[in-house]
Amino acid sequence: MDTISFARGVPAPECLPIEDLADCARTAIERDGASTLLYGHTLGYQPLREWIAERHGVDPARVIVTNGSLQAFHFVFLALGDGRRVIVERPTYDRPRKILSGFGEVSVDDDGLDLDELERVLAGGSQPAFLYTIPTFQNPTGVTLSEERRRRLAELATVRSLRVLEDDPYGLVRFEGEPLPTLFELEGGTNVIYSSSFSKTIAPGLRVGYVLVPEEVAAGLEDIVASTYITPALVGQATVLEFLRRGLLAPNLERVRGLLGARRDAMLEALERDLAGRARWSQPEGGYFLWLELPDGTDATELLGRASAAGVTFVPGPDFGGVPNSARLAFSFASPAEIDEGVSRLAALVPAAAAV
């Protein structure tokens, strides 16, 4: 019996446009090898910076293209951290939690970050270096910050000169509902730094992430970037640009949304069938993940041990700062049939409900 993974936050291999990317890489190197194969601009492949700048309506000098957006998080933290506290969501993406040695936390509910709690946290201490938030299809919960809260947070950022790092890797992977404005769009990019990548829209192995920063931050980042890796990996960046220029992003997104939307549907249906009344889960409109709250008293970390033995895996909520009875289920990787079977296996291990 093969193990079914709800742990891996990676796309199913069917999502990858392998043939197109192979041809784009060949073209990108042939056409501009003298740029992509030498050391290029520290802040990224210039024509891709320009494409991103145009898409977001900013000056190219504000665009920094990195080897994946986690590396961008590092750079922003190095540039702005300055020994001050960073505020993160609880729960949040586990890798930034590991990078930050200490941080403050603010809860997430079904509408995203709890802004009342944020205001209390801000009032109760010194100005933080920045707030790190994933407003859309959050990792790990799959929830999305409501439009009302987005407007309020953008306002708060302006009024309090609060730097916000808006991480938005999943925003374009929407299966239903209308796209919401980003914090960056609402606030204008004075205090909000916007981070995204092509990992979820094209392919993660290309390692092409980017960040939009105020110009004065970009200048400071250039030294940090140069001292880290001289120049990012340009072949992947040029391959992405070729993919974009050929107009392949929109049809690829359509395809990816279809593939992943079907997986989300399969997971929601199986959960309803097998765990209704015993657990709660989020209802993501896009992205890779949903958040499962198991009956009170369940220890998700202990459950994982038994689940692995039964052929299904997930990531326990505490890895993200969540409560002991929570878990992140990724629906991005397994097939709909595997998801159906995996939820069955998992549900068989979950105790009958206390009050959920």
Add this chain to the structure above:
Amino acid sequence: MDTISFARGVPAPECLPIEDLADCARTAIERDGASTLLYGHTLGYQPLREWIAERHGVDPARVIVTNGSLQAFHFVFLALGDGRRVIVERPTYDRPRKILSGFGEVSVDDDGLDLDELERVLAGGSQPAFLYTIPTFQNPTGVTLSEERRRRLAELATVRSLRVLEDDPYGLVRFEGEPLPTLFELEGGTNVIYSSSFSKTIAPGLRVGYVLVPEEVAAGLEDIVASTYITPALVGQATVLEFLRRGLLAPNLERVRGLLGARRDAMLEALERDLAGRARWSQPEGGYFLWLELPDGTDATELLGRASAAGVTFVPGPDFGGVPNSARLAFSFASPAEIDEGVSRLAALVPAAAAV
């Protein structure tokens, strides 16, 4: 009048095997897209790790493939630095100098690192985290550590349990003379960590560097790497592997050695013609750089201002920790004719000799 750059430590575009790499990238993605386009192994593309392991006669678990070898330097420093001092060569590659907040220095002469001075420095303080050395065609001087000193340094590493980070990006770019054993080979890799890359042998823009570390260090590095960028850029790594598997490295090296050797010859001839008796310079048998010592009292940083105005650039020695009247001249980038002209322009600005 176009500026002639002796500043850029990059290969001439003619060195780049653009067509071959374009085809290798296409093949690499087509054949193994499901690996290279997803998140792969944190420590690098597994088949390339195996190729490097076989070449160096080590277990693949000891090979870490990174986004260029400067990123590997960061990882080693994070893993071993531990607040202790690092010892570097004087002069040495400027980027590590910037990464290290504080360091001890040991002189380099025509035979490389001064081992008597190293022994005095070691005796005069606590055990350093490691010694960072570029024994072959050193950046910035172009000098090579003699075989006698290599054996003595390897012995010293063993006897004193002194960790040595041997950075060897240029070793294969040898124009003449017999290759010398690496410190890693002489010492066996217990205390010596070996770092190299494909930047000088294939193309720098691919950003594929690697480091060979003891197994216990590799285990510690995995967490650091995962928290930095999840996984390195795999398309470049798979492209390098395809290039290697097709047997293209050896003929490419032949070509690169011919192109760069002619540039070195042009620079040595022009220096002899225009600066004999007024300056001294190193006689590199390979690599990208030579080291120029100008007449006493010359300020290379001030000279650079005038040189730029006259259409030739270089990097002043103090950027590498060198004396004020020293300069690094890169012969890797400009053509032989440009080198000839550039040395003329430079020599016209150098004062008549005092005693050199």
